[in-house]
Amino acid sequence: MESAKTIIPKISRRKFLVGAGGFTFLITTGVIWPKLSAENKTANDGTITAWVHLQPDGKVIIYNPAAEMGQGSMTALPVLIAEEMDVDWSMVIIENSPIIPEIYGSRGFRGGKSMITVGSRAVSGYYEILRQAGAQARYVLLYNAAQKWNVPIQELTTDAGVVIHKSSGKKMLYGEIAEFAKSPDKIPKIPKEQMKQPGQFRLIGKNIPRCDIPGKVNGSAIFAIDIQLPDMVYGAISRTPVNGARPVNVLNKDSIMEIDGVIDLVTLEHGVGVIANSIETAFKAKKQLHIQWSEGAKAANYNSVEAFEKYENMAGDASIKGNVIKDEGNITNALQNAEKTYSSDYKNDFAYHAQIEPLNAVVSVAPDGSSAELWVGSQAPVSARRAAAQALGIAETKVEIHPCYLGGGFGRRSMSGYVSEAALLAKRAGKPLKLVWTREDDIAYGAFRPMSVQRMQAGVDKSGNIVGWSHIVVGTGGRLMTSGVNTLFYTFPNQHIEMRNVDEGVRTKHWRAVGHGPNKFAIEAFIDEIAADQKIDPVEIRKRLMKNHPRALKVLETAAKMANWGTPPPPGRGRGIAFAERSGSLTAGVCELSVDRNSGRIQVHNFWVALDAGVVIQPDNVLAQSEGSIIFGLSSVLSESLTFKKGKVQQSNFHDYNVMRIADAPENIEIKIIPSNERPSGVGEAALPFVGGAVSNAFANLTGIRLRHIPFTPDKVLEALSS
Amino acid sequence: MKTTFNLNGKTVQVETLSDATLLWTLRDHLGLTGTKYGCGEALCGACTVHLDGMAVRSCTTPMSMVTNRSVTTIEGLSNDNSHPLQKAWIEEQVPQCGYCQSGQIMQAAALLQNNSHPTREQILAQMNGVICRCGTYTRIVRAIERTAQNL
The missing domain is CATH 1.10.150.120 ([2Fe-2S]-binding domain)
Structure with a gap:
């Protein structure tokens, strides 16, 4: 199949509204305006939606509302429109939509319309919206053809870009309709029954090449860091090494200003910015800055390695009342009356996003300061635009944002602090300015997946059934720590789930699947510990727990079958299984690994994974996202550790913050997508949360030893093996 | 500092600071932004280009090392995805x-x-x-x- 063409990211709102001729579908609660122009006041009332532009040559421009950070929704979302509009995909051109959440948003976490791309929600959030938009666009074409031919609209059908009147044999290309199209007074909401059923899909569920890939293999894809403007200057910032401290004084200001190419220094709340005529000069000067920082920041006494002991004590301190997330039945009685009880602690270190494109943004302020343009790769373009507007003291409507590709997001690019910084420096410079964080900046002032201690307790009855389940999460990071703490598909008659948070003053943030990684690790490893002691097969114990959930059972059984569960692994290898759910998708994975007993290095040989994500739009992309999630998850489980000493991040670049490299990746990853007609759920993170449990369980299967602290670095593995 | 070298098959001359690296020269002086900055310390490989056919990390390659040599970037591999x-x-x-x-x-x-x-x-x-x-x-x-x- 031919791939769609891509144009990115130049579209401006004004240009968009004026259009380049042709016919733009602008749909508002049942009304459509063709050829909307800037003079058409109704276009500006904030209630319209506008997804498709049809050209007389038959080309169909479809607007993508989500940030593209590698997850492929820039292709998957337009597919939804094209499917219901019945477009010939080879005629599709994909452009980024303007950032107008009232028009292009999907339902956000707080109920309003949002254009934030997070939590693997792009496809699931837009599934109905975009199919409806496509179906309504198709209705307009049928309406016009019916008028032209003077036949009832009900007699018309479409076939991949052609309207057909069967009884007369008449046909009309979509592009021909663009020449004369008029809008009906009212466009009906197309009922679900009149939309395509899964068996009729031509595009959904097929492998359509991603539209962004050609530009990503020849260097032409534009990230914000690639934007070059005439007369542009460069910015770099030395930020406080301890979160919360402020710059009091620059002790070597004069010598910095003497560096050839340094233009200015800007004191910010949390650091000192350098403006220079080249990026290398900005980096060099930034490195030489000698800044006196304020004392007494909350984070200044924080030592993360030592904090584990505090969190362990807190987990066992009955006087602490944390946030109770779930309390069903009577956990105290259940544990007291149990035939046998179990207790284990699981831990995880902080994890850093390590997106390969360091944070950056380009801001150009108009000479009179009244407006600005912003180029940025952001998961949250609305908040990015707001951040720039606030920094510049102008209205949000005065900031034109140009969304660029994101060189990795993973949650980090849902924050907008780097945009504020770029705007402040650009304002001072009086010229277009590109702010770039060095890798060292990106780590030192990162915002991390929280570290935590998970105190797991359980009681079983005489048959080995788990009758009481207690899960207490302690750490710093609040609700970030509790995603995935609930076991939605396991039934425990008595359970207690609680979070005990300490604000340590350090920066934490969502990170691919965030709390699901540590929580599912603890849950799945703990279940295996109980199963092993009760001499119940790990698959069997899970089947009992999820017996009321056929979709979950199917996922678990599929993964077990793929791995030939029940047959012994090859000599020297161990196998472990784990189950998880994330963003509505169900996953199970079987890990097969070996360990080098001299070096302590774990090598994962195979991962067999089953996934139920409802209707899958782009199957191969779902596999790609799952492969990526497994590797991202394995990286955090085997090697990633970020620590604080006296509030300062101890790692500085990829030599001491170890993300997975190709030689350490699994030799083989096999993923099976369970066929489903349920509505789509998220897949960008779904195959990450089971990884920790599967690896820990496989290691225990091989060695009889339980690894309970992520990451399982070689030194920790050697220590465990020798104990 | 002026450096003359062969870039994607053509001779170019570029004026940079004496301690400039190949990475930022390619990106900011010569407009070839396909080569990316990732770590600045030759640890991540995002900036990899060819110097006389050998893969090198352009972020730690000083311009002084490039004189009269051949550099190939992603744009030079082919710009029409034909490689x-x-x-x-x-x-x-x-x-x-x-x-x-x-x-x-x-x-x-x-x-x-x-x-x-x-x-x-x-x-x-x-x-x-x-x-x-x-x-x-x-x-x-x-x-x-x-x-x-x-x-």
């Missing part, structure tokens, strides 16, 4: 965010230039210096193997 590796990369749908992929492809191109039929172990060893955070490693291996088969 066998680019074709294989598309066929296998390798990139996700895409930021590291210029470096991945340039590293792979250097590998295949010296060894047109590498073993899996040789591929892993050669590619280990280029990080892909999105986790496209299994597809990178497949794309290189596919290219080698067709050579």
Whole structure:
């Protein structure tokens, strides 16, 4: 199949509204305006939606509302429109939509319309919206053809870009309709029954090449860091090494200003910015800055390695009342009356996003300061635009944002602090300015997946059934720590789930699947510990727990079958299984690994994974996202550790913050997508949360030893093996 | 400092600071932004280009080292995706965010230039210096193997 063409990211709102001729579908609660122009006041009332532009040559421009950070929704979302509009995909051109959440948003976490791309929600959030938009666009074409031919609209059908009147044999290309199209007074909401059923899909569920890939293999894809403007200057910032401290004084200001190419220094709340005529000069000067920082920041006494002991004590301190997330039945009685009880602690270190494109943004302020343009790769373009507007003291409507590709997001690019910084420096410079964080900046002032201690307790009855389940999460990071703490598909008659948070003053943030990684690790490893002691097969114990959930059972059984569960692994290898759910998708994975007993290095040989994500739009992309999630998850489980000493991040670049490299990746990853007609759920993170449990369980299967602290670095593995 | 060198088959002359690196010279002076900044310390490989056919990290390559030598960037590999590796990369749908992929492809191109039929172990060893955070490693291996088969 031919791939769609891509144009990115130049579209401006004004240009968009004026259009380049042709016919733009602008749909508002049942009304459509063709050829909307800037003079058409109704276009500006904030209630319209506008997804498709049809050209007389038959080309169909479809607007993508989500940030593209590698997850492929820039292709998957337009597919939804094209499917219901019945477009010939080879005629599709994909452009980024303007950032107008009232028009292009999907339902956000707080109920309003949002254009934030997070939590693997792009496809699931837009599934109905975009199919409806496509179906309504198709209705307009049928309406016009019916008028032209003077036949009832009900007699018309479409076939991949052609309207057909069967009884007369008449046909009309979509592009021909663009020449004369008029809008009906009212466009009906197309009922679900009149939309395509899964068996009729031509595009959904097929492998359509991603539209962004050609530009990503020849260097032409534009990230914000690639934007070059005439007369542009460069910015770099030395930020406080301890979160919360402020710059009091620059002790070597004069010598910095003497560096050839340094233009200015800007004191910010949390650091000192350098403006220079080249990026290398900005980096060099930034490195030489000698800044006196304020004392007494909350984070200044924080030592993360030592904090584990505090969190362990807190987990066992009955006087602490944390946030109770779930309390069903009577956990105290259940544990007291149990035939046998179990207790284990699981831990995880902080994890850093390590997106390969360091944070950056380009801001150009108009000479009179009244407006600005912003180029940025952001998961949250609305908040990015707001951040720039606030920094510049102008209205949000005065900031034109140009969304660029994101060189990795993973949650980090849902924050907008780097945009504020770029705007402040650009304002001072009086010229277009590109702010770039060095890798060292990106780590030192990162915002991390929280570290935590998970105190797991359980009681079983005489048959080995788990009758009481207690899960207490302690750490710093609040609700970030509790995603995935609930076991939605396991039934425990008595359970207690609680979070005990300490604000340590350090920066934490969502990170691919965030709390699901540590929580599912603890849950799945703990279940295996109980199963092993009760001499119940790990698959069997899970089947009992999820017996009321056929979709979950199917996922678990599929993964077990793929791995030939029940047959012994090859000599020297161990196998472990784990189950998880994330963003509505169900996953199970079987890990097969070996360990080098001299070096302590774990090598994962195979991962067999089953996934139920409802209707899958782009199957191969779902596999790609799952492969990526497994590797991202394995990286955090085997090697990633970020620590604080006296509030300062101890790692500085990829030599001491170890993300997975190709030689350490699994030799083989096999993923099976369970066929489903349920509505789509998220897949960008779904195959990450089971990884920790599967690896820990496989290691225990091989060695009889339980690894309970992520990451399982070689030194920790050697220590465990020798104990 | 003026440096003359061959860039993607053409002789260029560029004026930079004396301690300028090849990476930022390519990006900010010569407008070739396909080569990416990732770490600045030759640790991630996103900036990989060819210097006289060898894969080097442009972020730690000083311009003084480039004089009268040949540099090939991703743009020089081909700009119409006609290079066998680019074709294989598309066929296998390798990139996700895409930021590291210029470096991945340039590293792979250097590998295949010296060894047109590498073993899996040789591929892993050669590619280990280029990080892909999105986790496209299994597809990178497949794309290189596919290219080698067709050579």
